[in-house]
Amino acid sequence: MTQKTVQEVHRVVIRFAGDSGDGMQLTGDRFSTATAVFGNDLSTLPDFPAEIRAPAGSLFGVSGFQIHFSDEDILTPGDRANVLVAMNPAALKTSLVDLAPAGVIIANSDAFTEKNLERAGYSSNPLKDDSLSGYQVYEIPMTAMTLEAAASVEGLTKKEAERGKNMFALGLVSWMYSRPTDVTERWIQKKFGGKPAVMAGNLAAFRAGHAFGETAGLFAAQYVVKPASNAPGRYRNVTGNAATAWGLVAASGQAGLPLFFASYPITPASDILHELSRLKNFGVRTFQAEDEIAAAGAAVGGAFGGHLSATATSGPGMDLKEEALGLAAILELPLVVVDVQRAGPSTGLPTKTEQGDLMIAMYGRHGEAPVPVIAPRSPADCFGAAIEASRIALKYRTPVIVLSDGFLANSAEPWLIPDPASLPDISIAFATEPNHDGEFWPYLRDENLARPLAVPGTRGLQHRIGGLERADGRGNVSHDPANHERMIRMRAAKVAKIADDIPPLEVDDPSQSAEILVIGWGSSWGAIREACRRVRDAGKKVARAHLFYLNPFPRNTGEVLRRYQRVLVPEMNNGQLVKLIRAEFLVDAKSFAKAQGLPFRAGDIETEILKRV
Amino acid sequence: MVEGNGAVGTQAALTKKDFESDQEVRWCPGCGDYAILSAVQSVMPTLGIEPHKVVVVSGIGCSSRFPYYMNTYGMHSIHGRAATIATGLATARPDLSVWVVTGDGDALAIGGNHLIHTLRRNVNLTILMFNNQIYGLTKGQLSPTSERGKVTKSTPFGSVDQPFNPIALALGAEGTFVARALAVDRPHLTGVLSRAAAHRGTSFIEVYQNCNIFNDGAFDMLTDKAHKVQNQIRLEHGKPIRFGERDERAVVQLRDGSLKIVEAGSVAEGEILVHDEHRGEPSLAFALAHLSTGPTMPTPIGIFRDVERPVYGDDVERQLVAAQAKLGAGDLGKLLMSGDTWEVK
Numbered sequence A: 001m002t003q004k005t006v007q008e009v010h011r012v013v014i015r016f017a018g019d020s021g022d023g024m025q026l027t028g029d030r031f032s033t034a035t036a037v038f039g040n041d042l043s044t045l046p047d048f049p050a051e052i053r054a055p056a057g058s059l060f061g062v063s064g065f066q067i068h069f070s071d072e073d074i075l076t077p078g079d080r081a082n083v084l085v086a087m088n089p090a091a092l093k094t095s096l097v098d099l100a101p102a103g104v105i106i107a108n109s110d111a112f113t114e115k116n117l118e119r120a121g122y123s124s125n126p127l128k129d130d131s132l133s134g135y136q137v138y139e140i141p142m143t144a145m146t147l148e149a150a151a152s153v154e155g156l157t158k159k160e161a162e163r164g165k166n167m168f169a170l171g172l173v174s175w176m177y178s179r180p181t182d183v184t185e186r187w188i189q190k191k192f193g194g195k196p197a198v199m200a201g202n203l204a205a206f207r208a209g210h211a212f213g214e215t216a217g218l219f220a221a222q223y224v225v226k227p228a229s230n231a232p233g234r235y236r237n238v239t240g241n242a243a244t245a246w247g248l249v250a251a252s253g254q255a256g257l258p259l260f261f262a263s264y265p266i267t268p269a270s271d272i273l274h275e276l277s278r279l280k281n282f283g284v285r286t287f288q289a290e291d292e293i294a295a296a297g298a299a300v301g302g303a304f305g306g307h308l309s310a311t312a313t314s315g316p317g318m319d320l321k322e323e324a325l326g327l328a329a330i331l332e333l334p335l336v337v338v339d340v341q342r343a344g345p346s347t348g349l350p351t352k353t354e355q356g357d358l359m360i361a362m363y364g365r366h367g368e369a370p371v372p373v374i375a376p377r378s379p380a381d382c383f384g385a386a387i388e389a390s391r392i393a394l395k396y397r398t399p400v401i402v403l404s405d406g407f408l409a410n411s412a413e414p415w416l417i418p419d420p421a422s423l424p425d426i427s428i429a430f431a432t433e434p435n436h437d438g439e440f441w442p443y444l445r446d447e448n449l450a451r452p453l454a455v456p457g458t459r460g461l462q463h464r465i466g467g468l469e470r471a472d473g474r475g476n477v478s479h480d481p482a483n484h485e486r487m488i489r490m491r492a493a494k495v496a497k498i499a500d501d502i503p504p505l506e507v508d509d510p511s512q513s514a515e516i517l518v519i520g521w522g523s524s525w526g527a528i529r530e531a532c533r534r535v536r537d538a539g540k541k542v543a544r545a546h547l548f549y550l551n552p553f554p555r556n557t558g559e560v561l562r563r564y565q566r567v568l569v570p571e572m573n574n575g576q577l578v579k580l581i582r583a584e585f586l587v588d589a590k591s592f593a594k595a596q597g598l599p600f601r602a603g604d605i606e607t608e609i610l611k612r613v
Numbered sequence B: 001m002v003e004g005n006g007a008v009g010t011q012a013a014l015t016k017k018d019f020e021s022d023q024e025v026r027w028c029p030g031c032g033d034y035a036i037l038s039a040v041q042s043v044m045p046t047l048g049i050e051p052h053k054v055v056v057v058s059g060i061g062c063s064s065r066f067p068y069y070m071n072t073y074g075m076h077s078i079h080g081r082a083a084t085i086a087t088g089l090a091t092a093r094p095d096l097s098v099w100v101v102t103g104d105g106d107a108l109a110i111g112g113n114h115l116i117h118t119l120r121r122n123v124n125l126t127i128l129m130f131n132n133q134i135y136g137l138t139k140g141q142l143s144p145t146s147e148r149g150k151v152t153k154s155t156p157f158g159s160v161d162q163p164f165n166p167i168a169l170a171l172g173a174e175g176t177f178v179a180r181a182l183a184v185d186r187p188h189l190t191g192v193l194s195r196a197a198a199h200r201g202t203s204f205i206e207v208y209q210n211c212n213i214f215n216d217g218a219f220d221m222l223t224d225k226a227h228k229v230q231n232q233i234r235l236e237h238g239k240p241i242r243f244g245e246r247d248e249r250a251v252v253q254l255r256d257g258s259l260k261i262v263e264a265g266s267v268a269e270g271e272i273l274v275h276d277e278h279r280g281e282p283s284l285a286f287a288l289a290h291l292s293t294g295p296t297m298p299t300p301i302g303i304f305r306d307v308e309r310p311v312y313g314d315d316v317e318r319q320l321v322a323a324q325a326k327l328g329a330g331d332l333g334k335l336l337m338s339g340d341t342w343e344v345k
């Protein structure tokens, strides 16, 4: 065995890229788990094509998974990769732009056939010409070595054996970065437990990749990234969609109400439905509706029935749900609507992320129908966002929109698992008695301007609600013009008043003398924070704030904005929050908008800030 | 498991009055909707379900004002969407008796997709579709049940739309209880309503209802004294299908499976089709639905089909109970700790 040197590094970005059938998402996910268990902080960015099985070797069929891990606090999936694992020429071609100068390329040379090169649009083999001279290129015949490793496994077809090449790659990279192997091996054993030959083949491939790194003279060094000094406690990796689903389950427990979840399959929100439909022993009723409209309608029905009721969708479905949202707004029923935003308009880029739905969330309904809007900032933050949305919905009897996005939905980060006992009580009291001279009036108001909810089945409180304007107090249909205006203002005042019940906007301004404020919302939190960190490391001053509550804004938002001479609003859209800020606060905020279907790179925002400090 | 349709064990002494709200009923004078409201209010106390266990959900249209007049829980919702809301409610709350009141435009045009999926799932709902073959609330446009050639505000040269046959549509969507009644025939209507309420699963009743403002007389051939005996084909389970003043006409099945109206005297008694509501296979009910292409000719009235099939909300409930029996009640702490976790010291 060759003696290797072991070098310590602080942070590494690895990108696995291959055909959509090559198992790159699985490889990335497994590497992330091993990395998390090892104790590094991490952030991931899965990036896959809209086609389920695009033609093999094609450029648009490339599926990628980027992971950034470090011995310190990680905020983004990383701007540029240090290491690119390219399983074929198309993967190399599409990912090269994301590779840092002098970065490492590990290529499966077996896949660089004439046919694949042609499909990727290469006129000559980049591994053979000198087009990659600026990088450290390792050509490894992964397919052949995988087949060789699995040759002794009985009952394994050649096709099955070859499929293990992603495990070979995983083994090799696991060696390079000193990842623990037991976690991955246990997982392979469990995953393929039912198919012993496939399990043996995958294990053999994984071990062969690891051994190759160790014994081949190819690699001069092995790297180690020490565990991060995260707060003590028990951790797990969590994606935004899983955190959203679990947050809804937690909210159901904290409210003491069963969860009713109605949804229609749509990328990238479907995993919330998948996760919740597993959790039947939590009393979760899931309903896969015939369309987005029916999902929203059924959720309104569940809410009327006294359940904690929710639905999830993405942009195209949001268009269709606005009708039911308007109804829920006038009925004043609690409803949580999760919009996992994706690049629009129309079908847009279904698997790519965007923050394009802020305006539809704010103003998407006809008539005056304000509803609270909140936006989680990281995958794990989706857990708390689901609980907070439920709290507001129940307490104020209103639909609440949660703006997640495709990046948060699929990206994973380590999460200090919360103690269920520490979660807030969000239970509410339902009406059980008449409240007005022996009658039940569904539109009287409490101190929060919330109306009483009497659940069907409550004796003596029968009443009728509907989408026609309600008479203030009594709740019957009313066509009285003055009443209509009063009710419009009442509903708006109720939503506005939630500002008394949410924390003020925090500002991160260590110098206390920055002239520029960078303010964002939702999933760009990590990139904005990282950008500000870099600006400060460069000796410049910048203040930073991030809006979780978008409607209503925290009470001090205007005051915070006016404290700074310049305000920069980075958004993954064409500039939406910036318009709200300008309209609401008459502040001359400037937009930095990017809408390429991918999360911000910290470097992009850093450059923008530096232009202005 | 949850008991029946919100029924109480002991029959409370309920009356029609218990189901009447204090709201002034505001349909046009002479509208067929009044009779249906009255029939429903008089059937309710006989069902053994207390008013607070009943929910009436409607869409938009003249008929959809219905919930306001019932002293039950109610929701007047969105055009076409009543079935979706009722599906959510009935699934979340299998203990309630949930009714949907809708019209031909609400249920078959804008809400068509929801109607067929509700029937397919067999959600525990009673759907009353008031069919007046016109849009009333928007003042007289063609509806999906208006006959070809009909002149309306939106079809000044006559309709070129093929109308739906709502019974055939409901049967095609695997409806488990499918019936037709006439708003003006109170005893028959109340009989059908009672049977529909007793059916667990989706009950679909098409009620022919005259809109005396925009489509007056649409059902005269079935309802006026001079014609009704000639044209009402009363379906009664287990009985040969005969009609006419002296039962002189009958329905027989031809070799190709289709049905035909013949002079009863021209065939042997044994050849007359005997109505079987509970026939599992729906093609005969479907053929009955096609005996008439509209209410201007001999038309079957009554229950076309009443069969048992698993009920959506009940199966949802069963899965929850089974999961809890197997895994125990959900434990959030355990859920969050599931999968790979690690300790940071």
Ligand code: SF4
Pocket (backbone or CB within 6 Å): B026, B027, B028, B030, B031, B032, B033, B062, B063, B132, B136, B137, B210, B211, B212, B213, B214
């Ligand atoms: S318009 Fe026709 S259906 Fe509507 S209330 Fe008047 S008569 Fe009845």
